Amino acid sequence: MAERRTAEPVALVRDAAVTFAGRQSLLDVIRLRPAPPIRAVDGVSFDVNAGEVLAMVGESGSGKTTTANLLLGLLSPSDGRVMLEGRDLGQLSRRELARMRRRVQMIFQDPYESLNPRMRVFDIVAEPLRVHRVAGSAAEVHTRVREALAEAGMTPVDAYLRRLPFELSGGQRQRVAIAAALALRPRLLVADEPVSMLDVSIRAEILNLLRALADDHGIAVVMITHDLSTVTAYADRIAVMYLGRIVEIGDARTVLDDPQHPYTRALRSVVPVPNPAARRAPQVLSGEMPDPSRIPRGCRFHPRCPLAFDRCLVVDPPLFTVSGEHQAACLLVPGADAGDESAAETETGAEGPGPAGQATP
Ligand SMILES: Nc1ncnc2c1ncn2[C@@H]1O[C@H](COP(=O)(O)OP(=O)(O)OP(=O)(O)O)[C@@H](O)[C@H]1O
Numbered sequence: 581m582a583e584r585r586t587a588e589p590v591a592l593v594r595d596a597a598v599t600f601a602g603r604q605s606l607l608d609v610i611r612l613r614p615a616p617p618i619r620a621v622d623g624v625s626f627d628v629n630a631g632e633v634l635a636m637v638g639e640s641g642s643g644k645t646t647t648a649n650l651l652l653g654l655l656s657p658s659d660g661r662v663m664l665e666g667r668d669l670g671q672l673s674r675r676e677l678a679r680m681r682r683r684v685q686m687i688f689q690d691p692y693e694s695l696n697p698r699m700r701v702f703d704i705v706a707e708p709l710r711v712h713r714v715a716g717s718a719a720e721v722h723t724r725v726r727e728a729l730a731e732a733g734m735t736p737v738d739a740y741l742r743r744l745p746f747e748l749s750g751g752q753r754q755r756v757a758i759a760a761a762l763a764l765r766p767r768l769l770v771a772d773e774p775v776s777m778l779d780v781s782i783r784a785e786i787l788n789l790l791r792a793l794a795d796d797h798g799i800a801v802v803m804i805t806h807d808l809s810t811v812t813a814y815a816d817r818i819a820v821m822y823l824g825r826i827v828e829i830g831d832a833r834t835v836l837d838d839p840q841h842p843y844t845r846a847l848r849s850v851v852p853v854p855n856p857a858a859r860r861a862p863q864v865l866s867g868e869m870p871d872p873s874r875i876p877r878g879c880r881f882h883p884r885c886p887l888a889f890d891r892c893l894v895v896d897p898p899l900f901t902v903s904g905e906h907q908a909a910c911l912l913v914p915g916a917d918a919g920d921e922s923a924a925e926t927e928t929g930a931e932g933p934g935p936a937g938q939a940t941p
Pocket residue numbers: 600601618619620638639640641642643644645646647872
């Protein structure tokens with residue numbers, strides 16, 4: 581795995597929050613009160629380095645796609661900041677932001693929907709170059725399209741240039757989508773469940789391709805996934821999201837072999853293990869993840885936590901360092917109790933405003 585780390589992270593997110601306007605319930609209407617805001621991302625901090633693959637996991641609705649949209653500059657944080665290549669997206673002019681957007685490319689989940697069915701492979705990959713007006717001459721466009729397709733593993737390139745999407749397999753379509761992103765020579769790729777629509781047999785190929793792009797070109801990759809069983813095969817680090825926060829982050833193998841947050845343990849316990857002797861008793865989480873307009877007071881996970889104790893009802897735990905880069909937002913992390921002065925006793929009522937920050941002691 582790549583250890584190519586430059587001093588400055590490609591992307592840096594600090595205490596970022598994204599709030600959407602909520603919809604009034606009937607009770608809200610009767611009581612003449614506004615709808616509680618939806619805190620889709622509620623104090624998220626992380627870095628992504630060049631040549632690194634960061635996997636982002638968490639239940640549906642935990643804020644993964646919203647976080648991705650922050651990285652893409654499609655949403656601006658209502659709190660906190662997002663920096664790409666050392667520049668705060670909130671401080672950029674429109675022109676600078678448009679320029680920066682080339683540096684961050686998205687790979688979507690469904691390659692059957694993301695490619696225009698009437699465009700040939702050549703034009704699909706050339707289109708972003710035209711839209712962003714980056715390649716001058718026709719010859720230059722040609723060169724970059726061919727390079728991008730080769731990097732995405734669509735070889736021999738000539739065999740594919742004139743094909744239409746319906747003539748390609750799902751895996752080939754996703755490679756073309758990746759080539760279209762690569763044509764702009766991005767520093768960061770954000771892939772939102774890029775293989776979940778693909779046949780199981782070809783998923784590893786696409787995941788390995790993204791891994792190779794990080795290794796060979798120093799591209800930073802953020803990979804959103806539901807599939808914990810394959811994460812260690814391609815990701816350097818893993819961030820576990822719950823209800824708008826990162827509750828555990830660290831080296832992928834360390835987090836999965838030695839999870840510190842009860843939520844990570846529960847997620848891991850439902851992952852199929854090939855060796856029956858190592859099978860773990862599934863830890864079924866009670867209840868559902870609450871609505872992000874009603875984030876519980878104290879630790880947001882406490883209503884579902886099998887280990888919750890009295891302090892969890894009032895203390896909103898920041899990320900505590902377990903060892904090295906491994907951090908978890910749980911009062912049961914060894915040493916957390918001693919150093920949890922910064923773990924604010926929150927006023928996060930069911931509908932009150934909550935803390936946006938996520939401190940690292
Ligand atoms: N534009 C929006 N307006 C209102 N609420 C939104 C909007 N976008 C997202 N949300 C809400 O914010 C929360 C986080 O959504 P998000 O799409 O980031 O979750 P996710 O982790 O990507 O989930 P999934 O695994 O299902 O893709 C959800 O409760 C969602 O309903």
